[in-house]
Amino acid sequence: MSNVLEVKNIEKYYGNKSNLTKAISGISFNVSDKEFVGIMGASGSGKTTLLNCISTIDRVTAGQIIINGKDITKLRGNSLNKFRREELGFIFQDFNLLDTLTAYENIALALTIQKVKAKEIDKRVREVAEKLDITDILDKYPYQISGGQKQRVASSRAIITNPKLVLADEPTGALDSKSARQLLETFENLNQKLGATILWLHMMPSQQVMQIESFLLKMEKFLMS
Numbered sequence: 001m002s003n004v005l006e007v008k009n010i011e012k013y014y015g016n017k018s019n020l021t022k023a024i025s026g027i028s029f030n031v032s033d034k035e036f037v038g039i040m041g042a043s044g045s046g047k048t049t050l051l052n053c054i055s056t057i058d059r060v061t062a063g064q065i066i067i068n069g070k071d072i073t074k075l076r077g078n079s080l081n082k083f084r085r086e087e088l089g090f091i092f093q094d095f096n097l098l099d100t101l102t103a104y105e106n107i108a109l110a111l112t113i114q115k116v117k118a119k120e121i122d123k124r125v126r127e128v129a130e131k132l133d134i135t136d137i138l139d140k141y142p143y144q145i146s147g148g149q150k151q152r153v154a155s156s157r158a159i160i161t162n163p164k165l166v167l168a169d170e171p172t173g174a175l176d177s178k179s180a181r182q183l184l185e186t187f188e189n190l191n192q193k194l195g196a197t198i199l200w201l202h203m204m205p206s207q208q209v210m211q212i213e214s215f216l217l218k219m220e221k222f223l224m225s
């Protein structure tokens with residue numbers, strides 16, 4: 001199996017010399033193709049920081065992150081945008097839905113940018129919405145729906161392009177147990193049927209997640225164990 005992701009000795013500090021926060025320090029790990037990796041750690045242990053660096057939203061202070069053989073810490077401009085759009089699916093901890101778009105438009109956005117035909121977009125949006133039980137809120141705006149519904153819209157948006165690597169930052173944090181199960185099943189499918197590699201961040205160990213995970217990394221005091 002080939003490595004989809006190689007994280008090599010990365011460090012991330014926030015702030016400047018007089019006010020430095022060490023968010024992550026000396027983290028290294030590899031993820032192979034089609035793995036479902038859990039990353040667990042207490043609040044403030046650096047999970048979101050790690051994911052933001054992998055997703056190129058933030059830059060590492062030191063170290064390398066190689067995705068499909070490409071050192072993404074060196075990507076800039078158009079190649080960076082292209083990489084994000086085509087290879088990654090990302091679910092933010094705070095959803096990051098666009099307020100001026102409906103749930104449907106939020107989910108469809110990545111396909112619209114890729115100029116997929118409207119009919120095909122409609123089919124795919126409805127398919128994923130049905131799986132996550134949000135068909136009846138597709139015409140609503142983010143401010144009109146609940147936190148758990150937003151989380152499911154954000155998840156739908158992340159997976160609609162069938163990305164090879166999906167980064168999910170506590171995607172079940174705002175969900176009740178039934179919706180959490182539905183979401184996890186959708187990701188399990190994506191992993192097993194479509195061969196996506198998944199990084200799944202969570203604070204608490206959950207029996208159900210542990211059954212699916214290929215392995216679990218634990219973040220403690222900014223380090224990995």
Ligand SMILES: Nc1ncnc2c1ncn2[C@@H]1O[C@H](COP(=O)(O)OP(=O)(O)OP(=O)(O)O)[C@@H](O)[C@H]1O
Pocket residue numbers: 014015021022023041042043044045046047048049050093203
């Ligand atoms: N933009 C920032 N500026 C300064 N410090 C930050 C910034 N973002 C995060 N930190 C700090 O870095 C550390 C790691 O934060 P991070 O958000 O990665 O934790 P987390 O594991 O995702 O926590 P949670 O489970 O609560 O989401 C924390 O001490 C946090 O206060």
Ligand SMILES: [Mg+2]
Pocket residue numbers: 047048049093169
């Ligand atoms: Mg976080």
